[in-house]
Each structure stands twice: as C-alpha cells, then as structure tokens.
Amino acid sequence: MPARLSDIARACAALGIEVEKPKTGSHWKARLGGTVFPIPAGNAGKTEIPDLYIRKLCRCFGIDEKTLRSLL
Amino acid sequence: MMAETLRFWIVLREAPDVPGTWIGHCLELDVVSQGDSPAHALSMTIEAIGIVLEGDAESGLDPRRRRAPEEDWEEFGALLGRSTPLPGPNALRAIEGLTDHLEALLACVELGPANAEVEVPVAWAARADRAPSLSV
Numbered sequence: 001m002p003a004r005l006s007d008i009a010r011a012c013a014a015l016g017i018e019v020e021k022p023k024t025g026s027h028w029k030a031r032l033g034g035t036v037f038p039i040p041a042g043n044a045g046k047t048e049i050p051d052l053y054i055r056k057l058c059r060c061f062g063i064d065e066k067t068l069r070s071l072l
Numbered sequence: 073m074m075a076e077t078l079r080f081w082i083v084l085r086e087a088p089d090v091p092g093t094w095i096g097h098c099l100e101l102d103v104v105s106q107g108d109s110p111a112h113a114l115s116m117t118i119e120a121i122g123i124v125l126e127g128d129a130e131s132g133l134d135p136r137r138r139r140a141p142e143e144d145w146e147e148f149g150a151l152l153g154r155s156t157p158l159p160g161p162n163a164l165r166a167i168e169g170l171t172d173h174l175e176a177l178l179a180c181v182e183l184g185p186a187n188a189e190v191e192v193p194v195a196w197a198a199r200a201d202r203a204p205s206l207s208v
Contacts (some may be wrong), residue, residue, distance in 0.1 A: 036127030038120040040105040050087035053104045
C-alpha cells in the first residue's frame with residue numbers, strides 16, 4: 001500500500017533516520033550513519049510513494065518493512 | 073565527487089499501486105525515484121543517483137555496496153531479453169503516448185564527472201499481455 005511522503009518522513013524520524021528537506025532539487029534525503037537515500041518529492045509532503053520505493057528504503061537502512069509500516 | 077564515467081541501468085515502470093506514476097529503479101545503486109511520465113521518472117532517478125553518489129563520497133562509503141539483489145538483476149535480464157532498442161536518445165519522449173503498451177522501459181545512463189549525463193535510453197519492452205505493433 002502506498003504512503004504519503006510526510007508519513008514516511010515521520011516514520012523514519014521515529015526510527016532514528018534523519019530526513020532533510022531539499023535546498024535544491026526534487027528529493028528529500030533520508031540519512032542514517034552516512035548512508036543517504038533520496039525520497040522523491042514532486043508534490044512535497046503530499047507525494048504518494050509506491051510500495052516498491054518503501055521496500056527499497058527499508059532494504060537500504062536494514063529496517064523491517066512491517067516495523068516501518070506500523071509507524072505510518 | 074566521482075572522477076570517472078560510470079554506467080547505470082535504470083528500469084522504468086508504471087507503479088501498480090499509484091496510477092499515473094512511473095518508477096525508476098537504478099540497479100547498480102538499488103535507488104528508486106518516480107515521476108509522472110517515463111521521461112520525468114528517468115530525470116528524477118538520475119537526480120537521485122547524483123544525491124547517492126555525492127552522499128557516499130562525502131561519507132567515504134563505497135556505492136557498490138548498494139547493488140540491487142540478484143533477483144532484481146535476473147528480472148532485468150529477462151526484460152532486456154524481450155526488449156527492442158529505441159531508435160535514439162529522444163525516443164523516450166516520442167513514445168510517451170504509447171506507454172499503455174509497455175511493460176517497462178530500460179535506460180542505460182552514463183554519468184561523467186560532476187554527474188554530467190552522457191547517454192540515455194537504449195531499449196523498450198512490450199507488455200507480455202498485449203500485442204502492440206509500435207513503430208517509433
């Protein structure tokens with residue numbers, strides 16, 4: 001199930017992942033331990049983020065997908 | 073910032089769960105972005121690649137650790153095997169009106185120093201459940 005970018009950002013923050021809004025460009029940045037994962041933000045916080053993206057975000061940061069989804 | 077030219081494969085597909093949204097997946101970095109058309113998703117994915125490479129360079133991390141899992145590469149190999157080359161670098165925009173007939177678009181992008189884009193798409197793949205006769 002897709003999720004709004006603003007909800008993903010809130011869930012990431014709850015898991016200790018820093019989320020930065022862009023100074024330039026169209027991506028927010030999720031950051032943990034030096035690893036950055038860009039979050040597409042074509043429609044700012046209202047951007048609908050597909051499942052595939054959520055799975056890849058979880059894989060990148062070694063997060064259990066159910067844990068992230070429980071925070072959305 | 074990288075000093076050499078690097079090649080990335082990007083798979084572009086329509087998101088099954090967000091209608092009208094195209095997803096770009098860069099296999100070498102396992103990074104995903106999205107846009108409201110294949111061309112938009114491709115440019116967003118290239119921007120995401122730049123962010124990842126810059127972040128890894130700043131942190132002294134090897135971007136090769138991000139490589140997508142083998143099952144993604146196997147799926148990509150199968151897509152590539154049933155794909156037809158696009159006629160030129162502007163073809164992505166030319167086929168935007170035909171995307172209903174496409175299963176996926178495959179783009180090979182080479183980025184030089186300062187993330188300068190060198191090359192764009194090389195192939196498209198027809199949907200398995202349709203029999204389109206596309207000429208682009």
